[in-house]
Structure formats: structure tokens, C-alpha cells
Amino acid sequence: MKVFVVGAHGKIGKQLIRILSESSKHKVRAMVREAEQAHNFQSLGIETAIVNLEESVEKIAAGAIGCDAIVFTAGSGGHTGADKTLLVDLDGAVKTIEAAALAKIKRFIMVSALQAHRRENWKDGIKPYYVAKYYADKMLEQSNLTYTIIRPGGLLDSEGTGYISVAENISGGMISRKDVAKTIMSSLDEGNTFYKAFDLVSGDLPITEALKLL
């Protein structure tokens, strides 16, 4: 499967690009905003597309065309304002969903946030971020795409264990970005994750086993 990774230069994105490019089953195209980021990936032999999520649906579709799946793991990040949360995390995500349809790409994996689907569990300091994720996830569920929504808990830069816990509702927990990336990759062609949304934290089952029990 050839995977279009939106947010390739982000922390989860970089991990995902690495393991996809090392995998024998998959190919990858990294979507990045800047020529320099593209150059970095190209020097590693990784295909790129330069697109900004504030551009049109058509531009995003043109970047994705020819791929078989899209992973949305972009985030405006904590250093920008909530205006970018609206433009990137919400509208950028939904434009990517629309771009998938336009480019006839059926498979779509969204990286969301733990408990983003339950308003009463949104953490106080970052509520506006949850609002954006909530509606982006909702729009994906209402699309005609073969979606999976992965909602990881607190993100760590540690090595990861390869062992996870997944469920519709998990009250809290942490997970390494490497394990999130591995969970995304394992979900790509795991039919049991199709049309599902789930919380994800570090746990005690190997990733592929955990996904089969969803």
C-alpha cells in the first residue's frame, strides 16, 4: 500500500515515514509544507509532495493522487494560536478528507487524541484543540471513506514497547510516538480497524493482537 502521510515532518509523522519506508509491504509519500523539509526526506530516498493544508482541496488531492491510503497526523502545534487550530487541525483535516474522495483514495487513518469524542473528558487547558479534533473526527465518520480514528494518550519520545491497549474508552495513559506510528502502520490493512475509532495507550498486548480484539 502506498501511503500519503500528512504531517510527515511532525514527531509522529517522522516515525511513521521511517517505518513505512523500511517496510516491505508499503511505500510512502511524505506531505510537507516547505521545500527544505522535502529536501531532507528526498535525501533519504523518500518521495515527497509540497502542500500546505491552508491551500485548496484540489491542491491536497493533487499531492495525494496515486496513493492508496492517507494518514492525517498533522497538528498546528502548541506554538501557534487557536486560529491555526481552526485552519489546520479542523479545516485542514476536513479538506484532506475531501481530497481523499477527490483523489479516489478510500483508506483514511486519522490521528486524534484520547477521549476527543467525549466532551466531558476534554482537558481544561487544551479544550479548543479537542473541539477541532472532535469535529474533524465527526466529519470523517460521516464521509464515505474506509476510516480508522486512532486516539492516543499522552505522547512520549521514548523507545516504546510494541505493547498497547486499545478500546473505545480508556480513562488515561501514555504511549510512545513510536508505538503510535507502529499502530498506524498495523492498522492500514487490518480490516478489524475499518470504520472504528479507539483510544490508544501503552499496554500489555502486541499491537497486531490488540487490533484484532477491537
Added chain:
Amino acid sequence: MKVFVVGAHGKIGKQLIRILSESSKHKVRAMVREAEQAHNFQSLGIETAIVNLEESVEKIAAGAIGCDAIVFTAGSGGHTGADKTLLVDLDGAVKTIEAAALAKIKRFIMVSALQAHRRENWKDGIKPYYVAKYYADKMLEQSNLTYTIIRPGGLLDSEGTGYISVAENISGGMISRKDVAKTIMSSLDEGNTFYKAFDLVSGDLPITEALKLL
């Protein structure tokens, strides 16, 4: 019809409260955030409910219960940040939609913004605001409520003419807040506005006639 006005203390809200309270056909309850605002309305004999749109759906529903229609004309305003745009203009609006269902109120009028339904026509400086309005409107259209989405052009404090132009797409124009309020009131029980969304600017047809031609 008893109308629950969300954003009663706003500029359109105040106009709407005034004409509804003067009307023989309607009654009104003003939803405000602060006790002082409630006191101001009460001193004019107007019923109030003190609710903050950042509170729960249940709280909003409790404020609305017993009314026959809800008008959402709240806005976080230009003086607050985009975090409030997410929490109030988007999630506050959708919580009000959910509250309507909970309080068994079928009729819902949303005050949106000219061309909010067409991404390519969003004005550059206030794009994040359009994002919020766009998704709030979308969620209303997907609800089971008898909705009307009114998208006024540039808002004026002038007297108004009582003459409007309405259509699915109007490229631009202005309208007085008084005429917006009158258009809301006329839409309340005008079946021809049910399940419709339209742009609204000052024009050359009397309000009730214009609404019949939608």
C-alpha cells in the same frame, strides 16, 4: 411562539429581543452569561436564563426548556481569541443544537455569515471565524431540527429599510442588524424557510415577501 434567544446581549440579539417582546405573536426568553445582563433585561420585563455556552448541553437545555424555538445569534466577538471561536462559535453552537433536541425544541434558527458555506469565498482576515460557522451550520443541517440558517452580509447599526434580498448565494452586500432581527422573527413560523440556508443583504423586497420566494 416562545423564543429562546442565545446571544441576547449581542447587537443582533438586543434588536431581536426588543421586537419579539413587542410582538403580539411571540414571547421571548433571553439567554445571557451574566447576572447584570439578566438584571437589565428583567427590568424591562423580559424573562431571562443565565447560562454560559461553555457549560454543558444539559445546562443549556435547562435554560431553554419550555420554549418553542431557539435562535442562536451568539458570537465570541472580535475582542477575544480564536480559542473562544472554537469554544463558543463552534462548540457552543453545536451544544445549543444538542440542547434543543434534549429540551424537545424542534425549531432552530442559526445566524451565520454571508458565504460561510463556501470555503473559497471566506475573507482572508477572518477565516478562522468562517471555519467555526461552517461546521456549526453543517452540524445543524445534519440534526433532526427544523432549521433555518441565515447568513447576513456586512452588519450595520443603521435603522434598516425592511427591504431585503435573500438567495442561496449572494456575492456581497450589507444589511442593518435591525433588518436581520426582523428577518429572524419573520422566519420563525414561515414554513418556506424550514430546512433552508440563505445569504441575506439589504435589497428591494419586503421581508415577508422575500422569504416566500426562497
